[in-house]
Amino acid sequence: MTIHTQATRAESGIDAARGLQMYSQMARIRVFEERVNELYTRAIMPGLAHLYIGQEAVAVGVCAQLEPDDYITSTHRGHGHCLAKGAQPDRMFAELLGKEAGYCRGRGGSMHIADPATGNLGANAIVAGSAGVATGAAFSAKWRGSGQVAVCFFGEGALGQGVLYEVMNLAQLWLLPVVYVCENNLYNEYTHYRETTAGEVLARPAAFGMHAEQVDGQDVRAVFAAAGRLVTRARSGGGPAFLQCDTYRYRGHHVGDINRVFYRSKEEEQEWMTTRDPLARFGDWLCRLGFADPADLEACFVTARHEIETAAQFALDSPFPDASDVQRHVYA
Amino acid sequence: MPETAVRELTFAEAIREALAEELRRDPRVVVLGEDVAEAGTPFKVLSGLVEEFGTTRIIDTPISEAGFTGLAVGAAMTGMRPIVDIMFGDFLTLVMDQMVNQAAKIHYMSGGALQVPMVLRTTMGATRRSAAQHSQSLHAWVSHVPGLKVVLPSTPYDAKGLLKSAIRDQNPVVFFEDKMMYRLKGPVPLEEYTIPLGVADIKRPGTDITIVATSSMVQTAMAAAELLEQVGISAEVVDPRTTSPLDRDTLVDSVKKTSRAIVVDEGHERYGVTAEIAAVIADGAFYHLDAPVKRLGAMDVPVPFSPPLEDVTVPTENTIFDLARTLCGKA
Structure with a gap:
């Protein structure tokens, strides 16, 4: 296994245009999630919302290495993956509000956004539930000779699920073009992963002889560089890989998880937010290299806020599905 | 080839022929499973396929x-x-999340954007002396789940035509083969044919009582119908062929004609396929019934190993015969 914590400028291959693009994408995700939080706490959004705030560098760093027709699968905490892979916030908000204009016509909601047009095979509300789908998409890509790669995003909570290891075994046996991206945000819901996970995370892929890397998931350049290596490797027939991204969930397990002191301290949260924030760190780097100045970074947020507000309004103004249509799409 | 060109094939051969034809017809079709290639499965149903398709x-x-x-x-x-x-079929428990939470729901959850055109072939049926973990008939479990289709062929002819339709279907289909029928022989045309999913088949017409039966229980019901004929009872045997979708009209129409019904299925009786079909009949043919709709399922007990124990857990031609005679007032 290889551990990369710092990506050099040359290694990351990020220039000014790419850098601002990635920063904008991270800003979009953060603003989107803040708006979700607001919609939820104002009781406008039904159901559950699991926010991706704090983990933006993982989705953006990985998806920036993917082609439009490459596949991803996502999780209950999936809004960031969807946006980073190309989903539009207006149809995402519409889905979150259960509207007909949503990506799933309101049938899926927050935890099930799928968008085949951008290679998104769906977020999944079963922990590790999409491991089979992602591996199968990679099997299909290899079998069809399409050159596509599949990325399976999952949290470290999925490390407790057997099906993940079943498909990792298959992927390594058959050298499938799939990258398993483990976002270790430290908490399986309300429990620290050290209380649930024996041994080391990277010992798991090692047991299958699978190439694995570990990166600082709050450093988008490191994620981007590692994802580039692993995606290129998979695409060129080198087989699957496992990428552990060490990250942090700023908010609760879901929006309603407000009182968190019983499982983690406010000091810990503050430390991650103030010293390792992925947007702040990447913004500093962009300014330090002269790729951007603070005004450019602020402009990314202004643009994102405008786009997100317009998108949210679109969704709020959209009609609900017709109840008489409830049985449509049970069967193809 | 004339339309009358028919051979006798075993149930296993009919399935293998359906697979081979669809593998030839559509390059997207692949078969995945444990020991499916050179071994051709422990039941030898797939023997020879790897030689042709690699x-x-x-x-x-x-x-x-x-x-x-x-x-x-x-x-x-x-x-x-x-x-x-x-x-x-007992190993269905190991794939339930993949079939129930993933395959069955992906089309719906995505608002129709994604489709899962796959077939899961598995086995069912007791009396093979295989004990409680290799003998179950769990088709009711998957029949309960919207988004899945469930097929239960009872003859070589049906097995071939239904499997070809299942492979061409755009939905996840669970296809149950009673392992006790693999050597059963029956006529299968040489010409290509398919049988649509969701269309029941009247296996034997009759006027006094309807016996609705699934999978190998159709064969058992046919034997019971022979016995019933000898005592002057004309039994109609109706095979739904698929439990999802279920051809309610054919079941109800038959019972409207005969006024009596027994539902026979090898799944456990409680909360099972027999209960669902009995409810459909009671609902649709209530004013035509001359007797309560009766059910014969597998006994609500784990399938025992010892032969004299196992044999009493499943419906037989004699239990069907006795119940039918009672219902017709000729016991």
Whole structure:
């Protein structure tokens, strides 16, 4: 296994245009999630919302290495993956509000956004539930000779699920073009992963002889560089890989998880937010290299806020599905 | 080839022929499972396929049912038409998340954007002396789930035509083969044919009582109908062929004609297929019934190993015969 914590400028291959693009994408995700939080706490959004705030560098760093027709699968905490892979916030908000204009016509909601047009095979509300789908998409890509790669995003909570290891075994046996991206945000819901996970995370892929890397998931350049290596490797027939991204969930397990002191301290949260924030760190780097100045970074947020507000309004103004249509799409 | 060109094939041969024809017809079709290639499965149902189609189409997997079934779901979503082989129906428990939470729901949850055209072939049926973990008939479990189609062929002819339709279907289909029928012979036309999913078949017309039966219980019901004829009772045997979708009209119309019904199925009786079909009949033919709708399922007990114990847990031609005579007032 290889551990990369710092990506050099040359290694990351990020220039000014790419850098601002990635920063904008991270800003979009953060603003989107803040708006979700607001919609939820104002009781406008039904159901559950699991926010991706704090983990933006993982989705953006990985998806920036993917082609439009490459596949991803996502999780209950999936809004960031969807946006980073190309989903539009207006149809995402519409889905979150259960509207007909949503990506799933309101049938899926927050935890099930799928968008085949951008290679998104769906977020999944079963922990590790999409491991089979992602591996199968990679099997299909290899079998069809399409050159596509599949990325399976999952949290470290999925490390407790057997099906993940079943498909990792298959992927390594058959050298499938799939990258398993483990976002270790430290908490399986309300429990620290050290209380649930024996041994080391990277010992798991090692047991299958699978190439694995570990990166600082709050450093988008490191994620981007590692994802580039692993995606290129998979695409060129080198087989699957496992990428552990060490990250942090700023908010609760879901929006309603407000009182968190019983499982983690406010000091810990503050430390991650103030010293390792992925947007702040990447913004500093962009300014330090002269790729951007603070005004450019602020402009990314202004643009994102405008786009997100317009998108949210679109969704709020959209009609609900017709109840008489409830049985449509049970069967193809 | 004249339309009358018919051979006798075994149930297993009919299934193999359906697979071979669809593998030839559609390059997206692949077979995945444990020992499906050179071994041709322990039941030898797939013998010879790997010789024609190679190991890129007939693919041996690890003993990893959830893994390769999940993989098939993803492959089906991305342009392939996988057929997975789950050796014993009892192992359905290992793939339930992949079939119930993933395959069955992906089309609906995505608002129609994604499809999962796959087939899961598996077995059912007791009296093989295989005990409680290799003898169950769990088709009711999957029949309960919207988004899945469930097929239960009872003859070589039906097995071939229904399997070809299942492979061409755009939905996940669970296809149950009673392992006790693999050597059963029956006529199968040489010409290509398919049988649509969701159309029941009247296996034997009759006027006094309807016996609705599934899978191998159709064969048992046909034997019971022969016995009933000898005592002057004309039994109509109706085979739904698929429990999802269920051809309610044919079942109800038959009972409207005969006024009596027994439902026979090898799944456990409680909360089972017999209960659902009995409810459909009671609802649709209530004013035509001359007797309560009766059910014969497998006894609500884990399937025992010892032969004298196992034999009393499943419906037989004699239990059907006795119940039918009672219902017709000729006991």
